[in-house]
Structures are given as C-alpha cells and as structure tokens.
Amino acid sequence: FVHCSSVAQYVSDVAGIPKVLDFGDMDSQKWLDYARVKPFPVNVGYWLEGKKLLAEEKRLSRQFELLTCTTKAELNTLLDYGVKTRSDWFPNGVDSHYFHPGKTYDPDVLSFIGRMDYFPNQEAMLSFCEQTWPLIKRARPTAKLVIVGASPSQEIIDLGKLDGVTVTGFVDDVRSYVQNSALMVAPLRIARGTQNKILEAMAMGVPVLCSNIAAGGVDAIPGVHLLTANTPEAYAQQALELMANADLRAALSREARARVQSNHFWPTSMTKMETLMERTAGEPTTPGGEGALINEN
Helix, strand or coil: CEECHHHHCCCCCCCCCCCEEEEECCHHHHHHHHHHHCCCCHHHHHHHHHHHHHHHHHHHHCCCCEEEECCHHHHHHHHHCCCCEEEEECCCCCCCCCCCCCCCCEEEEEEEECCCCCHHHHHHHHHHHHHHHHHHHHHCCCCEEEEECCCCCHHHHHHCCCCCEEEEECCCCCHHHHHCEEEEEECCCCCCCCCHHHHHHHHCCCCEEECHHHHCCCCCCECCCEEECCCHHHHHHHHHHHHHCHHHHHHHHHHHHHHHHHHCCHHHHHHHHHHHHHHHHCCCCCCCCECCCCCCC
16 A cells, blocks of 8 residues: 555555555646646646656556545546546545634634645635735725744735734644634635645634635535635625624534534544455455446445
8 A cells, every 4th residue: 555656656566466556636737737827937847747747647557456545526537537447535534623613713813724835825825815805804894814824935924914914924733723713714726635724624613715626625515514716706705704694604613513523534534445455455466457436425
C-alpha cells in the first residue's frame, strides 16, 4: 500500500503480491489548474509538469491491482482518464472531539484558515478581499474578516491594512478563531482533494461558505451541510444572510457537524479502506485488472 504517485515507483515493479496505490488526489490536475491562472512564462512550466505527471499517473495506474482516492470528485477524475484498473475512494476523517463547537460566536466575524504561503489560499483571499469584502463592508460596516495561517506573504500581510481585516500569521491553535466566527469562508478557485479546513469548521459547527470546487473536497450536500457561491455578489449575499440570521446559522451548524460525524468519522473511513484491502488481497494479482469498485455510499 503506497500513498501518492511520487512513491509508487518504489513498488510498481513488485510482482506476486497485491499492490494498492492511494493517489489521495490527482496531483497532475493541480499543476494544470495552476497553468490556467499563473502568468506567462511560469504557466508554461506548470502545464508541462502537469502533462508529464498526468502521463505518469496513467502509466502507474496499470501497474497496481487497486487505485484509491480521497473524494468522489478525485475518483471521477481518475475514471475520466480511461483507466481500467479497479478504483474506489475512502474519505479523510476529522476528530470531532478535538474540533468541537464553541459556546458563543461574534455575528460580525468571518474567518479564513490555511497556510498563507500556499498559492491557492493566497489567490482566494486576494480575490475575496478585492471583489467581495467591499460589498460586505458596504452592507455591514461592523463586519470583520480574520485571516489565520502561517507564513503569510507580503501581499497577504498588506490585506491587514483594509478596513476590518486582520492577518494573524502563525497561531498555536486555530480553533478559537473559527469557533468565534459567524462563518468560515473558503472561496478557493483551485482546490484538489480533501479540504480539511472545511471539515474542521463543520465539525466545530461553524457554517462554511465556499466555492463549488472546494465543496467537492468533502462529502457534503450544498445547501444542506454548507453553502456555495461562485461570484462576489453571491458570496456577499450569503455571508450577510448568515451573519444576520442566527436561526439559519444554527440550522447549518447542526447539519454540518452531524455530517462530519457520520460521513467523515475516522473509524468508518478506515473500515472502508480495510474492506477494499481485504477484497484486493483475496483476489489474483492482476495489475491493471478491469472493473471499477465505485463506492456510492
């Protein structure tokens, strides 16, 4: 059992024992996403790396008995490759005892959590503060945005000069910042694999407002367990509604935490993984064998 394509090379040629490659997420697609938003000539480098890694992911897929991913969205991407190897997915979990709801919150506060030297997080906050934050502040002058995460770039640090915006840099514990907020925003335009920041906020009973692509990184239903938007106006409208409507926030809070406890519970996730391993171990070693084990639960 190996995790991610970068280490698959160490066992890909081993014969006589079932092999499982857990991609987690399809890394080639992240580089290709970068190529769409990075300026020339840097975008060319990302495009070349993405295409080379895509070819390697396809090649490796033919050398294993089972392929797994961490989300349904990543599994669908893998299946779109035309790979015939049996494939399935099992979700990340979250410790809902550690990430627990707070007792109170500030209805004026929005939070964003993530490493701020990571390009998708930087891009999300820069665009949010430029396009969406002025709309929120115009309608609710008392609104505050807290950007929490280690190693902020100078561009991110400069966002702290905006009215109502605080950039914390590294903190020992992010929980109090999330628990104190009316909602956690994740307006990511580049997102692959599981979005742990979303899972952790949901576990803490804090409503999440995110992009459709970020919502694909968790096993949740938009409109029931979290909210999605894809324009500055839609982000602002839904954020303002959550900040003003305590009953709506409470309903989303209950549904979100319940979803994490049912669908992103580590023992349940590991049971799914063990079942896949047992099925694979009990079958002949036929790398690239046909048939998809698509988990619909």
